[in-house]
Every structure is written in structure tokens, then in C-alpha cells.
Amino acid sequence: MTSRPGAPSAADDRAQALETFVSTTDWAGTQTTALAGDASRRRYFRLTDPTSGRTAILMDAPPDAGEDVRPFLKVAAYLRNLSLSAPDIYAADEEQGFLILEDFGNDLYDQVCARDASLEPALYDAAVDVLVALAQAPAMEGLAEYGPLMSDLALSCYRWYAEPILGQAMGDACEEARSVLNPLLSALGPGQTTILRDYHAQNLLWLPDRGGPAKVGLLDFQDAMLGPVAYDLISLTTDARRDVPEAIQSRCMDRFVAGLGLNPSDFSRDAAICSVQRNLRILMIFGRMSLHFGKPHYVDLIPRVWGHLQRDLDHPELGDLAAIVRRHLPEPTQASLNILKAKCGTIPTLQ
Template identity: 40%
Template structure:
């Protein structure tokens, strides 16, 4: 394989950015790496990713979003076969950062998130998106007992099908475009733009066609920051009312998808620690577990709640320490 540094240098030179100053940007849970490029007054972002389907999915989704008026980054140059993209720099106005700096902005910024989702969900999802239906939701959960400690293997193995059954019983909505990893660290505020374009979008290559509640619960039950109960309740209700959804059934689906997402996330966090050496993700488990427990108080999910409690222990300090002691000790299959 060609030397990566030389490959990147050639890519930037061919794109007209060979003289740019380069500075690393904070990474995420993936194997992707980002740099901010500065060349005179111009700025751009280099994405350095493993070559393959993920880069192509990013390109397809970015172009679809931009064609429909949303603020995915413009593609300035691309070499997907090398895993290299040069992207528009959308700035530093992450929603998470803005709310941390001024908590009084939470309500207004999360209202913008809901407004974006309402606009996105009015469009037919593109035909290249994979469905995230009941069986797919179940399949995603099979990761968790591979990495997170298990109390009962039988309960852990029964849980995915139980969640798929509840989803089939509750769901009556057509699938919509869901960005899937949609939260306040993947959304930016762009006040100089208009309408839904004021929300900048990152990390959407895993987009799927899923239930309308999926991205809403992803944003409002954020593993990385606490969203106030008032904001969560208000935006959940606002979404249901704006789309004429039956609120009790919608809230049951919201709780079900929140529980499914949370259970997968704790498995992903354990894997990020044990396989990839990213121990800090373990520290996010208690917040995620609190989301799971709150979702499972919904009366429609009593049997799911019993099965989860039989299957998995809570992430106590001792359990989290045991996971951290296995940091970077287990290779991924």
C-alpha cells in the first residue's frame, strides 16, 4: 500500500490545497481522521477514512442532502478509492458546544433540530437507503452481549426478537430518512443561512430508512450530554403534533426505540474500549443506562423491561472498571 502521508500530499496538491496549513480536528468513534486546512482566507476539512463502501455512502448521502436544501458539507475534491475527501468547513458551532457555553440556548437550538427532522421527514427517503425495520433493529442488538457483560444468556438472546415483535405491533408509519448517528456533536448551528439550512450536518454515512421517532430519540436521548426533561418532552410532543401522530402510540414507539438504541450503544461503547482502546466511552454508559431505564418504565414495555433486567447488569463503577481493564485486549472479529 502506498505511503499514506505521501498519498494525502498528492491528493491535496491535485485539489489545489498543497500549500495549506493542516491541523487535526477532534475524532469520533470511527476509524476516520479529520484535519482542518487553512490556505489564506480559505478553509476546508480533509477526511481520511478507510477506503470502501463507507466513503461512497457518505458521498451519496451528502449529495442527496444538498440537493434537497440541507447543509451537508460541499464535496470539494474526492478520491474515494483512496478514502480521501476534501470537504467544505462548516465551522465550530456544534450544538453541544453552544449549549455548554450558554445553557439557556438549549430550547431554541433543539427546536431547530426538530424543525430539521420535520422537513427531512416530509421527503421520500432515497432508494439507496437500507431499511431499519423490526428484524434489522433486532439484528443490531446482537452486538451487545458479545461485548457487554451478561447476566442471563437466554434473556439476552430472547431480547432482540421481543423488541422486533413490539415494533411490528406498534408501528403504522412509513419509513423516513434517518441519519442514525444524529446528536448534538454531529449538528452545527449556521446562523448566516436560512431555514433548515441553518443546521449543519456531519456523520451521516450510516443513514437508513427508519421510523420517524428514530432520529428524534437519538437527538433527545444523547449519550454525550444531558438534555433537559422539559426540552425532551416538549420536542417529542411537538413532533407528534406536527405530524398528526397518535401521541400515546408514538410515545410507546419512542420508548421502544430509545431502549433499543441505548442497549446497542452500551455494547458499542464496550467494544470501543475493549477492541479499540477508547476507554473514555465507558464513562458515558451510566447516562445511556439511565435512558434505557426511563424508557422501560413505559407500560407497553413491561415484558421488555423484565427481559432487559434479567439479561444485563447496570454499569456500576465496578463493572465499568472491569471493562476498562480489558481495554484494547480483545480484537474485533
């Protein structure tokens, strides 16, 4: 149904509801500035008190777009109980999907590193220390296990990456890959660690005035699950959006292994398996962002993801999977990427 001329739109109604929510909190009368969003349907604003200068972050997570702030609130409480820097919650309307959060500022990891590469060791050491703390803590109660989802998510890259480029159905090829990938994923064992699942430089903020792992401001953790201990570490080191220097990657691996007393050889294998699974999944996500959601700029990130995938497929215990993946999946040549962009927004269903 189309709105009558002059009738308020759903966007107008949402904006009015947001304004009403803010007016009922201690942040009434503050100035509002829109911030850059992420790959979700959430929107973010910075609230600034013109008198005191204090600031907060306003999150708009519309339930009718599939957003739900309750997992964010639960995971934030868990992280804060571990003395980690999840934002304090100043006000919440769970039903409408509105939150006012502590403002950690603008020093995202990727931006700090771009300004001063000499700070990278300190930033990444602190980020690893967060993961060591999570691995040593009792797992968060009530979380689902990631393991049963890992195979399907990884192999969805056949549907959203390979098939659109090659122009052919690849169901049989996908099942061939599954027969080799599943035993590797099973070897990771049951998920016993709280994993945040999107732990990378654009979701971490540098808080140098705090101590220890609390120097890392945490964002975008609402999809936390129970998973392999290596998962968030490889999310940090095989970053889809920035090139993490090899020396920093090695430093992170060594610090994590030492911090938890792990067997380096076993951990190297598990990390490679997690990285392959994650980067196959990201091929799917970035392809889908163009083909279904109409956001072709994600395609430009695919070559970096492909590079991570190829490096970890070189692990000696992943040889069979490497042979299958390299036979099935097309390299992200410029011609391949152009196909994904040319088909931008042409697949209306996620099924």
C-alpha cells in the same frame, strides 16, 4: 512483515498520498491542522489558505480500514437537494478515500449549549425541523432498511456488555429477550423515513446565519438507512454524550408530533421502543470500544445510556421487556465499569 529500517511505512505512504491529492486541487499550498476524530478510522484536518483565510475540511477515510466515502457523497447530495446543510464537496478521490468539504466552523451543538444554555431551545427547535423535513420528503432511493438489523444490534449488548461483566455465557437469556423485543420492533412497521442514525449534539453544527432547517450543519450521516420515523428524534433527545434537559426533550417531542400531525400516544410508544433499541445497541458499542478497540474512555459514558434505557423501559407497553432486561443486564456500578476497563483490548475478534 516488518518494514526495513528507513523504509516508508504504510502511514507514511498514506500521508504522501493525501498530500498529493491536496496538491492537485484548488487547496494546494494551504496550511493543514489536525482536528479531533470520531469513533471511526477516519481522520479530519482543517485546510486554511494563508492569503485569503478561506478554510475547508479534509477527510481521510482509508479504504483498507473499511472506510468508504461513496455513501457520504450520495447522502450529502440527497440532503442538499432538500435544502438541508450537508457540506458541499470541493474535491473527491473516491478510490483513495479523500474528500475536501465545506467547513461549517467550530460551533458544535454541545459546545454552543455549554457556552450559553439560553440558546438550547432555538438549537433544538432547528434540529427537530430538520427531522420533520426528512420525514416529509420522499425517502432516499437505494438505502437499506434498518428494521431487520435492529434486534441483533440491540441484543449484542449481551455479548459486549453483560457477559464480560458477569463472566458467563448468556445465549439463552439473549434469546429470551429477543422473543419479547422482536414483536415490539415489528410493531414499528417497515422503515419509510430516511434516518441518519447518529443524530446528536456532537454531529450537529450551529449555522445561525442560514434560514430554517438549514441553520443545522449536518455531519456523520454516511450510515443513513430507512427506518422508523421516531429514530433520529430519540437519538437527539436521549444523547449518550450530554444531558439534554427534560424540558428540551419534551419540547422536541411536541414540536415533532405537531409538525407531522402524529398521534401523541402512538408516537410515545414508538419513541420508547426506538430508544430502548438504540440504547441497548449503544451499551454494546461502548463495551466493544473498550474490550476490542482498546478505548476505555467510552465506558465512562455508559451510566448515562443506562439512565435513558431505564426511563424508556418504564413505558407501560414495554413492561415485559423491562422485566427481562432488568433481570439479565447488570447495572453499571463502578465495579462493573472497572471490569470493562480492566478487560480493555482483551477481545481480539469481533465475532
